[in-house]
Amino acid sequence: MSGDDYRFGRYVPAEQVPPAPKRVTDQVVQRFEHVFEVDPERMTRFQQQKMPTWDTRRIVAARWDHLDAVHREFADEVLLAGEGPDPGPESTQDEGKGANE
Amino acid sequence: MSDKQVTQAAARSEATTTTDPEPTPSTSGDDTTPGRAPDDHGPRGSNGDDRAVDLAMPHLGQIEQAFVERWHENATGCFSSGHKFCREVCPVTQVTRNENHTPTAFHANVIGLEKGHLSVEDVADDYVHCTQCGGCEVRCPNTLMVGDFYRARTETVKVVRAMRAMLVDKGLDREKWKVWNRLTDELKNEPVLGVEGEQPNGQAQVRDWAAGLDIPIGGDTIMFVDCEAAYYRTSVPRATAQILRKAGVEFGLMNEQWCCGGPAAEMGYVEQSMRFARHNVDDWRRSGVKRIIAIEPHDYVHFTEDYPAYFGDEFDFEVVQIIDLVAELIRDGRLELVKPIERVATYHDPCRLNKRKGIHEAPREILRAIPGLEFRDVDRVTQWSYCSGGGGGLPIEKPEITAEISRRRLEKASELDVDLLVSACVWSERPLTAAGDEAGIEVRDIIELVAESAGIEVGGRTRA
Numbered sequence: 001m002s003g004d005d006y007r008f009g010r011y012v013p014a015e016q017v018p019p020a021p022k023r024v025t026d027q028v029v030q031r032f033e034h035v036f037e038v039d040p041e042r043m044t045r046f047q048q049q050k051m052p053t054w055d056t057r058r059i060v061a062a063r064w065d066h067l068d069a070v071h072r073e074f075a076d077e078v079l080l081a082g083e084g085p086d087p088g089p090e091s092t093q094d095e096g097k098g099a100n101e
Numbered sequence: 102m103s104d105k106q107v108t109q110a111a112a113r114s115e116a117t118t119t120t121d122p123e124p125t126p127s128t129s130g131d132d133t134t135p136g137r138a139p140d141d142h143g144p145r146g147s148n149g150d151d152r153a154v155d156l157a158m159p160h161l162g163q164i165e166q167a168f169v170e171r172w173h174e175n176a177t178g179c180f181s182s183g184h185k186f187c188r189e190v191c192p193v194t195q196v197t198r199n200e201n202h203t204p205t206a207f208h209a210n211v212i213g214l215e216k217g218h219l220s221v222e223d224v225a226d227d228y229v230h231c232t233q234c235g236g237c238e239v240r241c242p243n244t245l246m247v248g249d250f251y252r253a254r255t256e257t258v259k260v261v262r263a264m265r266a267m268l269v270d271k272g273l274d275r276e277k278w279k280v281w282n283r284l285t286d287e288l289k290n291e292p293v294l295g296v297e298g299e300q301p302n303g304q305a306q307v308r309d310w311a312a313g314l315d316i317p318i319g320g321d322t323i324m325f326v327d328c329e330a331a332y333y334r335t336s337v338p339r340a341t342a343q344i345l346r347k348a349g350v351e352f353g354l355m356n357e358q359w360c361c362g363g364p365a366a367e368m369g370y371v372e373q374s375m376r377f378a379r380h381n382v383d384d385w386r387r388s389g390v391k392r393i394i395a396i397e398p399h400d401y402v403h404f405t406e407d408y409p410a411y412f413g414d415e416f417d418f419e420v421v422q423i424i425d426l427v428a429e430l431i432r433d434g435r436l437e438l439v440k441p442i443e444r445v446a447t448y449h450d451p452c453r454l455n456k457r458k459g460i461h462e463a464p465r466e467i468l469r470a471i472p473g474l475e476f477r478d479v480d481r482v483t484q485w486s487y488c489s490g491g492g493g494g495l496p497i498e499k500p501e502i503t504a505e506i507s508r509r510r511l512e513k514a515s516e517l518d519v520d521l522l523v524s525a526c527v528w529s530e531r532p533l534t535a536a537g538d539e540a541g542i543e544v545r546d547i548i549e550l551v552a553e554s555a556g557i558e559v560g561g562r563t564r565a
């Protein structure tokens with residue numbers, strides 16, 4: 001999904017103003033598809049930064065790329081939230097160190 | 102400059118992220134007074150927030166006080182997390198193994214200063230140990246996992262730059278940086294050919310690289326040629342200009358191109374950086390420029406982060422990174438790569454493209470389009486911990502660390518059994534080339550390769 005077709009190599013100043021937030025729940029707003037943001041009103045101590053569009057998109061793309069890399073490296077199978085139930089292996093007694101103490 | 106302005110220079114943030122919830126990319130920007138950062142905001146609590154902590158510590162001078170107030174929150178965000186995911190991606194930490202050179206330390210020192218446990222003098226040299234690669238920031242979970250959710254991320258690079266600005270304000274700046282920036286101020290370009298004796302580094306030679314190419318001055322679109330490319334690796338701007346011409350892209354050069362001012366900002370010379378930026382923007386205006394092609398990643402960062410912070414809404418230029426443009430030209434069939442390059446190559450993700458700007462797909466697309474080239478890739482996430490050591494002024498003050506970072510990068514390339522390491526950042530190519538000589542691996546710029554595959558006789562030079 002890296003970048004979601006966003007062109008990180010093009011900087012157009014007018015495009016850097018993030019869209020106005022739309023309320024999703026009483027604690028969460030949204031400016032970009034699939035990108036949720038804590039209600040800015042709640043950020044009273046650690047204040048929000050003036051984050052241009054490219055930076056939000058960069059962080060989101062980096063996160064997906066990082067997750068992909070971690071999955072490649074460590075996962076036998078990747079389960080996504082909301083996917084159908086996976087029965088998993090039949091449960092057996094855990095014989096690992098410290099188990100069943 | 103008044104004391105107040107000096108203080109603001111020390112505390113300033115060089116880029117567009119500030120603690121302002123308004124959805125605008127920059128502030129009004131009509132104040133471009135040297136040393137005054139237009140995106141500065143007052144001390145915490147000045148907006149009437151009575152929950153803000155009173156940070157006024159009797160042991161801190163005015164400059165340190167402003168620095169601590171500006172960076173308290175970001176530093177606390179790190180200090181209270183302290184998970185050090187950043188540690189092993191940091192190219193300097195990998196080499197020095199010194200805890201004082203870790204991104205964590207750069208934040209912890211802000212707290213240390215605030216609490217009176219250390220002085221600026223104690224940590225001045227530590228803050229030289231950073232290439233401003235951005236690896237720590239992107240790997241930090243406070244950025245990677247929640248930066249978009251809280252709309253606030255870890256800002257290590259800005260903390261380092263602000264500390265360096267404070268060192269300049271306090272007269273504690275490093276000797277070699279002082280010389281470098283004094284010469285840059287005199288020459289209007291960086292002394293990339295050497296700081297000793299007479300070097301052909303100045304304005305009189307700034308367009309020598311273009312000899313015989315007959316490129317016009319001004320126009321809608323200009324190509325900005327950074328100092329290392331203009332004077333040192335002249336094959337890169339020559340290759341770029343000829344590729345663009347071949348693909349039918351119209352462009353010109355600046356009337357009077359000064360250094361972009363980015364390196365000065367990286368080393369803490371904020372007033373100089375802003376003055377150079379002002380000159381360049383005025384030059385663009387005079388020529389009716391609307392679009393800048395940045396052929397070098399550091400310039401792209403500077404034009405898209407620092408210039409908007411310096412000038413606010415006045416900065417309305419489109420900036421195009423050359424790799425994105427060349428990938429598009431190839432994709433659209435406007436540039437044909439016909440000549441096979443029978444080499445086995447890997448790609449070095451330049452930090453400012455990959456980690457700081459998220460540009461990593463376009464260079465891979467280009468390399469896969471070159472006929473004959475066997476491309477052995479290493480993914481962009483693994484490369485968050487790779488660097489050449491060539492950025493952030495490190496090679497000027499600590500060339501031995503830069504050399505070791507580059508040596509390790511070539512060691513990684515050797516493991517892939519390649520005979521070519523391709524980069525897309527001219528500043529990385531000098532230390533990488535030196536390390537490549539030792540490792541028996543050639544180092545080339547991606548645009549040089551594209552030009553060769555397009556059948557262009559580039560000319561210019563790749564080394565001194």
Ligand code: SF4
Nearest residue numbers: 179184185186187241
């Ligand atoms: S910079 Fe981020 S990863 Fe590193 S210690 Fe601080 S909070 Fe943790």
Ligand code: SF4
Nearest residue numbers: 191231232234235237
């Ligand atoms: S920006 Fe790069 S060199 Fe600087 S502290 Fe972070 S990881 Fe290390």
